[in-house]
Every structure is written in C-alpha cells, then in structure tokens.
Amino acid sequence: MDTDAICEDRPCSVAYEAATLGTLYWRAGQLDLAEPLLRQTADADAQARADLGHLLLATGRRNEAVQEWGKGVVDSQPESMVPLANLLSREGDQAHAADPYERAYELGDPHAALNLALDLYSDERLPDALSWARRASERGDEQAKAWLPALEEEMGGGKPR
Known part of the structure; x- marks a missing residue:
C-alpha cells in the first residue's frame, strides 16, 4: 500500500x-x-x-x-453522529436525531445543520428550520445555499406568515 x-x-x-x-x-x-x-x-x-x-x-x-x-x-465523532441522526430521522424519530445533528454541526459538519433544518421543516417548525438552514449555508453547505432563498420566500423574507 x-x-x-x-x-x-x-x-x-x-x-x-x-x-x-x-x-x-x-x-x-x-x-x-x-x-x-x-x-x-x-x-x-x-x-x-x-x-x-x-x-x-x-x-x-x-x-x-x-x-x-x-x-x-x-x-465526539461527526462521522458517526450524522449517520445515526439520519437513521433516527428516517425512522421518524426527529426528536432524538436533533442532538447528534447539532453536535456534528458544532464539530464542523455544516451538512448536519441542513439535515436538522429539513427535519424541522417537515415538523412545520419553519423559524427553526430557517435558522438551521442559514447556519448550514453560512458554513458553506451548497444544498443549504440552494434551498435558503426558497425557504426565506416561503416565510415571507424570514418571518413566519
């Protein structure tokens, strides 16, 4: 090798x-x-x-x-936090997925913030979803950058309708 x-x-x-x-x-x-x-x-x-x-x-x-x-x-390994959170989210347990997503984001994984934003969005927690999507975007997540304008528009410029 x-x-x-x-x-x-x-x-x-x-x-x-x-x-x-x-x-x-x-x-x-x-x-x-x-x-x-x-x-x-x-x-x-x-x-x-x-x-x-x-x-x-x-x-x-x-x-x-x-x-x-x-x-x-x-x-404190984001490499394991994100797949665990993804699994919990897919199984409908967004409440338990949130902590590993947040911790992975804090440890430098911006995509974890996007995943959390998507869970919050699916739970109709739009202000929280917007906050996490912005965090992901600010840290360079390309998917968050692409979604953020539509999410902001849906919320009327960032404020819930």
Whole structure:
C-alpha cells in the first residue's frame, strides 16, 4: 500500500492503513473482507467506525449499527453522529436525531445543520428550520445555499406568515 498517497494530511500507522483498507473493501462491496478490518480499527479511526455502522445496517444489523455509531457520538465523532441522526430521522424519530445533528454541526459538519433544518421543516417548525438552514449555508453547505432563498420566500423574507 502506498502510504505517501494515503497519509498526506495525517500521520500514518498500521491501524490507519488497515482502516483505510477496510473502508475501501466496504465501498467495493467486499463485506467479508471489510468487516474484520473495520472492527479492528473502529476504536482508532472515526471513519472506520462510521463505515462499520453502515456495513452493519446494510446487512440487517440495525441495533449493532446504532450501538457502534453511539460509541462515535460518545467520542465526539461527526462521522458517526450524522449517520445515526439520519437513521433516527428516517425512522421518524426527529426528536432524538436533533442532538447528534447539532453536535456534528458544532464539530464542523455544516451538512448536519441542513439535515436538522429539513427535519424541522417537515415538523412545520419553519423559524427553526430557517435558522438551521442559514447556519448550514453560512458554513458553506451548497444544498443549504440552494434551498435558503426558497425557504426565506416561503416565510415571507424570514418571518413566519
């Protein structure tokens, strides 16, 4: 494995290389090769933990996925916070999705703010949705930037009608 290409922006280690390989196997659909590597490295690599959660969910192990992503939430890893919140949101539990979205946003993930805005919008909490959409837009989320004018128009320039 060419560690120079992989490790340009962070220190390399055997664990990081194994996590990267596990992620590549996961994305290539080679789950039998991916899972052991992702399990071995989940505690050391945030992306490995997130990908392990995705793999578990994709193979029908929802509770294990939630448990794995929950560890990422405890470890302040947006990589796990967002998929956990997305799952909760898809299942109709927007109330429990809000906290991981907010925390992921606070840790630098602007798209988490957009996801929260969309949940708030679907709950008809338009002022809150607008606030979170603006936050996402201000931090550079392109989808939020595209949606914001229509949302502001719907709200009459940012005030509820």
